[in-house]
Amino acid sequence: MTKNVWLAGIPLAIGVGYVAAAFAQAKPEVLVKQRQAAMTLQGKYFGPLAGMAQGKAPYNKDTVVRNAEFLGALSKMPWDGFAESTKDEKSVKTAALPAIWKDTDKFKQAQQHFEEEASKLAQVSKNGDEAAVKAQIGATGKACGGCHQDFREKQQ
């Protein structure tokens, strides 16, 4: 019975919506919000690193290691949110360009390149010297931009 007691508690504890979402194909607008959430957090954790790489903020190894670790995880999170079902989704404002669903191979390559650079940054940040870390921050930033260039509407 112990097992049933805690199982019964889950829906109340986390809200029925999350559990329900596990059993159905996620709605397109949910997928868009989730992928945007991942991008928002990538910005949160990459911004300070870019500032350090440019010498506009003091270098702080603890921050670099933590942010790079988070980026390593976040770099993998947006992509299933670009499902075919979201191609014509209009209820959420999005800067995603049609090229995402036309030039899928190139989009996938750009994703993988970013994941690799972010993963390398997480590794280098732990043991690399400051110059090596800053170089890898630059490489990671270019990988962000490499995807935005072709697959995101130009930002104002």
Added chain:
Amino acid sequence: MTKNVWLAGIPLAIGVGYVAAAFAQAKPEVLVKQRQAAMTLQGKYFGPLAGMAQGKAPYNKDTVVRNAEFLGALSKMPWDGFAESTKDEKSVKTAALPAIWKDTDKFKQAQQHFEEEASKLAQVSKNGDEAAVKAQIGATGKACGGCHQDFREKQQ
């Protein structure tokens, strides 16, 4: 000069906004959006685990390990977004209750409890048997709910 070439490329590559954000205190509405992004992704990766723990979806160890690893990182991301400066922020819809800034010790304890349960889930998911993993999914879900109970507006 090599160094300057790639440094100069960063603002174009990632967009000026992210870099600018690194040098200024983040605006309250940005903090709210970032903390909500972390919660959105916690929901994305916890939902399927709750479904498995409840026996409503088939158990899949690979999914559990991946989602639990992501949750371990995501469990640490929302909290600096509940800065005092966001207490009266009205431009973004939020379910955050005033208790967050009144009962700060209790809020911090609830955060830490959730981080600990999520971290334990990431560990157990790798080597634990299915029953142990499901029990820890339950414990993690209760930790989500333990914080929502006192610090988030009731959801419809």
